[in-house]
Structures are given as C-alpha cells and as structure tokens.
Amino acid sequence: MSRSAPSATAAVTAASKSRRTVLFASSIGNFVEWFDFTLYGYTAAALAATFFPAGNHVAGLVGAFAVYGVAFVARPLGAIVFGRIGDRRGRRTSLGISIVLMGAATAAIGVIPGWAQIGVAAPILLLLCRLLQGFSAGGEYTGAMAFSVEHAPDDRRAWYLALVGSSTWLGTIGATGVVLAFQAMTGAGFAGGGWRGPFLLGGVIALVGLVLRMRVDETPVFKAMQAQQPAERPVRPFRELLRGHGRTLLILFAYFAVLGLFTHSFLGYMPTYLEQAAGFPASSVLWILTIVNVLSIPVGLVLAVLADRHGRRIQLRLGAVAAIVLVLPAYLLVGTGNLAAVVAALLVLLLAVNLLSAGAISVLELYPTKVRFSGMALPYNVAYAIFGGTAPLFSQLLVDGTGNLLSPAIYASVVAVLALPLLLRIPETRGTSLLR
Structure with missing residues (x-):
C-alpha cells in the first residue's frame, strides 16, 4: 500500500500537468487569432495610410475595414477543410496546421511594401494575407x-472552455499592450512603419504555439470514437x-x-467609434479598452463556474436579452464623452x-x-463571415450614410431580436455525455 499511494499521487500530478499543457496549447492559437484581428483593428488608420492612396482618409479607412471584412469570407472554406481534418484525422493535427498558416500570414503583413513602393499590388498582397x-x-x-x-473532466467543461475563451481577451490585451509599446518606442514614426513590429511578433508567438501543440496528445474522446468507428466506414462529417x-x-x-456581430463591433469598430463619437484620442482609447478587457476575464471565469x-x-438567455435591451443605452453613454460613462x-x-459566450459550451455539447x-x-x-467580419465596415458605412452615430447600435439590436426565437430553443446540456 505504501507503494501504491505515491504511484496514485504521481498519476494525479501527471494528469493535472497534462491538462494544464492542453489548456495552454489550446489557448495560444486562439490568443494569436485574436491578437491578429485586434491588432488589425487597432492599426487600421496606419494600414490605411500605408496600403491605400494618400489624400482621402475616409476612403482609405473604408478600404482597410473592407479588407478586415473580406478575411472572413475565407473562414467558411477553412471551416470545411479544418473541420474535415479535425473530425477525420484528429483535433491536434488540424490545430497544428492552422496555427502555422496563421502565423505566416500575420508575419507577412509586417513585411509587405506599401502603396508608395509597389502601388496597387500593396492592398492586393494585404488582402491575400488577410x-x-x-x-x-x-x-x-x-x-x-x-x-x-474533450480533455476536461465532465463537471468542469465550462471552466475549461472559459479558460480557453479568456485567451480571446488576452489576445486583445496583448495586441493593445504591444501597440502601446511600439507607439511609445516609435512615436510619430508608428504610422510610417512602426506598426509592422507587432505583426512580426505575432508570427513568432504562433511558432511557440506550434511547438506546444505538438507536445500534447489527441483527446481521449476522439480516440475512443476512432476505436469504435469501423475502419471500412470513414467519417464524412458534412454529410x-x-x-x-x-x-x-x-x-x-x-x-x-x-x-460575432457584438464581438467584432467591439473589437474592430469600437476604437474608431470612441474617437468619432466620444472624441477620445487614439492612445486613450487603447488604454480604456485594455482596462475593460482585463476586467472581463474574471467575469467570464465566474460565469463558467x-x-x-x-x-x-440561463446565462445564454440573459445574454440574448441583454444584446437587445442594453446595446442602445450603452452607445448613448459612449456618446456623452464622459470617461466614467x-x-x-x-x-x-x-x-x-x-x-x-457562456452559451458556447451548450452548443458544443449538442453534437x-x-x-x-x-x-x-x-x-x-x-x-462570422456575414455578421462578424462586416461589423466594422457596415457600422462605418451606416454612420457615414445616415449621419447617426447610434445606427450601429440599432443594427446590432435588430439582429439580436431576429435571432432571439432560435436562441431560446437551445436546451440545457449540463451533464450530457460527449462520447456519443
């Protein structure tokens, strides 16, 4: 018995360490994704000045937001390709490939010459990277x-998902911090080329993520499914x-x-909206959003518990109602220009x-x-291609076309109202077996 006790303790310790590695490996790719997308939103003005013709600030900004949105057009194709790989070859394989491509594209944005050097080829190359x-x-x-x-204990699935989800906000915080650091180092030169450093750094982080992902094992749930699946009947997930x-x-x-609409309205468009509606300078906007993003992490973790x-x-339904009734008052408060408001x-x-976001665990458990x-x-x-990626562009077009700074809030509320009947049909999934 004296030998078995240390052995059991060692097994528990090893399992705990393995799960921490899984969480870190899962989170870092999501960190890079949101680091990249947030970085693009925060540097939109510099990208517009670099990759589009000089002389028309509004046209350049709309062009930069259009490229932001076009990137989402490729996401459904990626979903088909990586979904097929993930369901047939394993989650680990799919995640390894995706982080390599993401890191390469991010780093490439940092080295593309601008309009002044290569003309129309500059926005085309930017578009290809996006x-x-x-x-x-x-x-x-x-x-x-x-x-x-699929690695998590059954009674802690929402907690594990929230930890990975928190990497979304960590990615935005990381992007904000990096932008602030490079702005401090380069000063007025940030728009002229200092913005490139954060994109190159994103490529390096992706390489670290690849190494971590190659060190973790496939999920027990997927391996059990493979063992039960007859070899002559390969999985055809989309069929x-x-x-x-x-x-x-x-x-x-x-x-x-x-x-998607709410997330990317906040991450992709809110920096611009705070400057336009509230009159805050760009550096103040970054600090404000960083503080708010930091506070959102413990909120998400408490909701997961x-x-x-x-x-x-209950959380999913409260979120759906909040998306309808709170967004317009929130935008009105932003328009006051008062810092506390x-x-x-x-x-x-x-x-x-x-x-x-807390509802994501429910939809995951449905399948x-x-x-x-x-x-x-x-x-x-x-x-996300239809509503998330177009959120900054469509919000800007609504403001420019109507002259009403509240039009993005009205648009978001209408979409939430139309979606509400379907959201209320999502059942309770706590306790559902993942292996089925």
Whole structure:
C-alpha cells in the first residue's frame, strides 16, 4: 500500500500537468487569432495610410475595414477543410496546421511594401494575407474549444472552455499592450512603419504555439470514437451534419451571428467609434479598452463556474436579452464623452458578450463526437463571415450614410431580436455525455 499511494499521487500530478499543457496549447492559437484581428483593428488608420492612396482618409479607412471584412469570407472554406481534418484525422493535427498558416500570414503583413513602393499590388498582397488569416482561423477557435473540452473532466467543461475563451481577451490585451509599446518606442514614426513590429511578433508567438501543440496528445474522446468507428466506414462529417443536424446548424448560425456581430463591433469598430463619437484620442482609447478587457476575464471565469454548477441555459438567455435591451443605452453613454460613462457602457457591452459566450459550451455539447468539430466550425464561420467580419465596415458605412452615430447600435439590436426565437430553443446540456 505504501507503494501504491505515491504511484496514485504521481498519476494525479501527471494528469493535472497534462491538462494544464492542453489548456495552454489550446489557448495560444486562439490568443494569436485574436491578437491578429485586434491588432488589425487597432492599426487600421496606419494600414490605411500605408496600403491605400494618400489624400482621402475616409476612403482609405473604408478600404482597410473592407479588407478586415473580406478575411472572413475565407473562414467558411477553412471551416470545411479544418473541420474535415479535425473530425477525420484528429483535433491536434488540424490545430497544428492552422496555427502555422496563421502565423505566416500575420508575419507577412509586417513585411509587405506599401502603396508608395509597389502601388496597387500593396492592398492586393494585404488582402491575400488577410484571406490566409481568415482561412486558418476557420478551424482555430472551434477546434481549440473541442480540443480543450474533450480533455476536461465532465463537471468542469465550462471552466475549461472559459479558460480557453479568456485567451480571446488576452489576445486583445496583448495586441493593445504591444501597440502601446511600439507607439511609445516609435512615436510619430508608428504610422510610417512602426506598426509592422507587432505583426512580426505575432508570427513568432504562433511558432511557440506550434511547438506546444505538438507536445500534447489527441483527446481521449476522439480516440475512443476512432476505436469504435469501423475502419471500412470513414467519417464524412458534412454529410452527417446536413442529413441529421440541420436544425442544430440553423440554431447555431443564429447564435454565432449575434455573438460575432457584438464581438467584432467591439473589437474592430469600437476604437474608431470612441474617437468619432466620444472624441477620445487614439492612445486613450487603447488604454480604456485594455482596462475593460482585463476586467472581463474574471467575469467570464465566474460565469463558467456558475454554468458548471447550475447549468448553461440561463446565462445564454440573459445574454440574448441583454444584446437587445442594453446595446442602445450603452452607445448613448459612449456618446456623452464622459470617461466614467464610457467605461460603464463598455462594461455593459462586455457583460452581454460574456453571457452569450457562456452559451458556447451548450452548443458544443449538442453534437456527437464524429461531427463536433465540423458542426461548430461551419455555422460559426459562416455567421462570422456575414455578421462578424462586416461589423466594422457596415457600422462605418451606416454612420457615414445616415449621419447617426447610434445606427450601429440599432443594427446590432435588430439582429439580436431576429435571432432571439432560435436562441431560446437551445436546451440545457449540463451533464450530457460527449462520447456519443
């Protein structure tokens, strides 16, 4: 007995260490994805000045936001490719490939010559890099979700998912900190070329993520599914989805449409909105958003603990209602230009996003193992392509076209109202077996 006790303790310690490595490996790719996308939003003005003709600031900014949105067009294709790999070859394989492509595209943005050097080829190359980023992101977030949750203890799935989800905000915080650091180092030269350093750094972080992912094992749930699957019947995830899970795909599309619109309105457009509506300088905007993003992390983790103990559906429904009734008052507060009111408004918006994000564990648990990766990736990326990626561009066009700074808030509320009947149909999934 004296030998077995230390052996059992060592096994528990090894399992705990393995799960920490899994969480870190899952999170770092998501960190890089959101680091990249947030970095683009925060440097939109510098990118517009670099890659588009001089002389028309508004046209350059709209062009930069258009390239931001076009990247999302490639995400559904990435969802199909990486979803197929993830459900047939394994989550680990898919995540390894996606982070390599993402890192390469991010670093490439940092070395592309501008319009002054190569003319129209500059925005074309920028567009190609963004398309590659979007393609690789098509399998990143949903793959990391499946990978982490399938490694998690059954009673801590929401907690594991929240830890990976917190890397979203860490990515935005990291991007903000890096931009502030490079602005401090380069001063007025940031717009002239200092902005390139953060993109090169993103490529380096992706390489670190690849090494970490190659050190972790495939999920126990996926390996068990492979053992049960007859060799002569390979998994055809998208055929399975369309035949047996059409209703779930529609519900998840509505869910991710609302979540994507709110998330990218905040990350991609809010920096510009704070400058236009509230009159804050760019450096102050970055500091404000960093503080708010830091505060959102513990909120998300607390919600995850509650979801594991009491269920997921109540948070999802509260988030759906908050997306309808709170967004317009929040934008009105931002428009006051008062610092305290602006911070309060941003916290309200992030609370709605965090409540909606808590529902991601429910939609993940709706699927059987053999289509879980694809079933998440497809509606997530199609919805984000239509509503998430276009959020900054469409918001800017609404403001320019109507002259009403509240038009982005009205648009977000209308989308949430239309999606509400489908969101209310998501069932409680706490306690559902993942291996089925």
